[in-house]
Amino acid sequence: MLDMRRREFIALVGGAAAGWPLRAQAQQPAANLYRVGLIFAATPLSEMAGPDPIHPLARTFVNELRALGYHEGRNLVLERRSAEGKSERLFDLVSDLVEHNMDVIVAVGHPNIIPAVKTWTTVSIILAPILFDPVEAGVVESLARPGKNVTGLTITPSAEIEAKRLELFRASLPDMHRLALLGMRSDWEDPFGKSIQAAAGQLGVTLFHAEHSPDDYTDAFAAITRERPDGVLVANTPVNFAHRRLIVDFATENRLPATYSNRDYVEAGGLMSYGTEISDLLRRSATYAHKIVSGGKPADLPVEQPIKFELVINLKTAKALGLTIPPGVLAIADEVVE
DSSP states (O other): OHHHHHHHHHHHHHHHHHHHHHHHHHHSOOOOOEEEEEEESSSOGGGGOSSSOSSHHHHHHHHHHHHTTOOBTTTEEEEEEEOTTOGGGHHHHHHHHHHTTOSEEEEEEOGGGHHHHHHOOSSEEEEEEEOSOTTTTTSOSOSSOOOSSEEEEESOSSTHHHHHHHHHHHHHOTTOOEEEEEEOHHHHHSHHHHHHHHHHHHHTOEEEEEEOBTTBOHHHHHHHHHHOOSEEEEOOOHHHHHTHHHHHHHHHHTTOOEEESSHHHHHTTOSEEEEOOHHHHHHHHHHHHHHHHTTOOGGGSOOBOOOOOEEEEEHHHHHHTTOOOOHHHHHHOSEEEO
């Protein structure tokens, strides 16, 4: 009888011990769950979705977060939003993500986001790329020490970069006398547009504005077709980037040389580009998001400026247009697509 009770006791303790690791595991705290918001200005929301988004910038951001150890469904909630060309919606999109208790919001630095940034001062915000002067706008105290809840990455150190882009375009097409600026009204009137106009005057180039709305290029394309300029300078905006395939196809079909702000246009068949690599800005913004959710503060993270600008030329497109790019321009190109 005593041996039977002893065996029953051992069996009971053994069964309990077998369950201890499972109970201990069940009682361990779950891994930290980080909540990140991502806002684009013009991209269709459908192109931002999924673990491998169609949109190249969204894909770069998601992939970099994954490389840093953040995986949706495990330790990351990534809330995606897009103004889809209606930049006046940016305030509401930021407000919505604030209500969803984001740890950090990564948003395109369109000028229309400034009121939202100034309103929501308790949530960490990363602007990338910044399309305005953040110090002049009052969203940071200085580039080196933002001092507030906002930091980010600028796409250009100044509006003069657009003048440089026009100079390189003119050097590539020495016979260019008339040029169209493809952009919205704000692109013509802002410091970047003014810089282009001033550079055109200095180079003896007649410049006209081919104005489009956020989602309709009909009138702009009609004006370019009617005026037949020697070339087209495409404004460096999120809206144009979102419609890059439409713009490049129009230029190709109408045998129009065009210059763009980054290599994505050239990879889509555009003639040439000069500017920063935007995908790198999104990659670095993911790193900033990692620093913030790891305990860093936007106030202490400098607003980074681009330090490298690249000239990319598509010789295949040049040949299709019947153009010969001068050797001097090819010599300074960072990349030539054969």
